[in-house]
Amino acid sequence: MQPPGTDMTGICFRDKLWLNTYPLDRNLGFDYFALSPFYDWTCNNEQLRMRSIHPLDISQLSKMTWLEYMLSEVMEPQLLVFRKQKRDSAEKVTPMLAYYILDGSIYQAPQLCNVFAARVGRALYYISKAFTTAASKLEKIGYVDTENESETLEPNGGKEAIDFKEVKRVDHILASLLRKLGQAPPPPPFPDGFVPPTTEVEKDPENQQAAEPQPPALDPIIDHGPAKRMKF
Incomplete structure (x- = not known):
């Protein structure tokens, strides 16, 4: 038999006679999958079947190289997922395709x-x-020709007239939004004790000297000790 093609997502397989005879579980699910056109008869699983060994025995498949099928997901009895892969060594495999049995029907996963x-x-x-x-929708609104505004009042088959119902509908929507949003709130008041900035101070040398603080006669940080009295 010829090996199956790569893209077989447009077909499905179902054998009612087999489903009425055997249970669809992890032990017999591969035998049911082998009846479908998705099965490659040149795989290593078929060699194990010919030797009366379970086709999904990983201890035997790991010793072989070439194409093989592995059971990756199981939800008995509704779902069984088989992965087709190429084994190069005991630890190196390359996934190729996936097939699943859903409620007795076999499909190729896209x-x-x-x-x-x-x-x-x-x-x-x-x-x-x-x-x-x-x-x-926008074409129904039409347009206004500003250069020939007087001509638009007359019926003209080449140009579309303005749909005033659509214009009123847009105005109604804008008005409703304005009512919902309301007017802009006033700015918040200044905090207590805030003094607004004044104009520039006149540059008067007398006022400037009066405004500047004079240094103290004695440094308050240095302790000068008690005052001395003159002896007579």
Whole structure:
């Protein structure tokens, strides 16, 4: 048989006869997965099955090199996740693809780059649709030709007239916002003891000398001792 292709996300597999006969658990789940077209018959797990060894025996798979399947996630009996990987040594493996069994149906998990591409494409579609809708709404308002204002009063099929209902609606929205916000609050008062700055002091030498403090006759920091009296 030919090995399965890389991209098989568009198909699923389900065998009702097998599901009605055997339980879907971690022991028999791989046998059910081997019936699907996602299974690669050249893998190491198939060699273990031919030798009557459990195909998910990690002690045997670690001794081999080539493609293999590992059971990565288990939520019996609803979900089983198998990871396809390439083993180069006992400790070195390279993940390739992932498959999961959900309620008896087998699917291939999409790659992360494809998921991102699909989500980005969907987001761009809705953004483009939103801009188109907004542009159609704005076109209904129309425009005023200031140069030929008198001509706009006459019916003209080439130019769109102003939609006064739309203008009134916008005015109503602005008025409602103004009522909700209210007037701007007054500035807060000055704190107690605050003296507003005055004008520049006149540069008068007499006033300047009077304003400057005079140094004391004695230094208050130095202790000069008791006053001395003259002896007669």
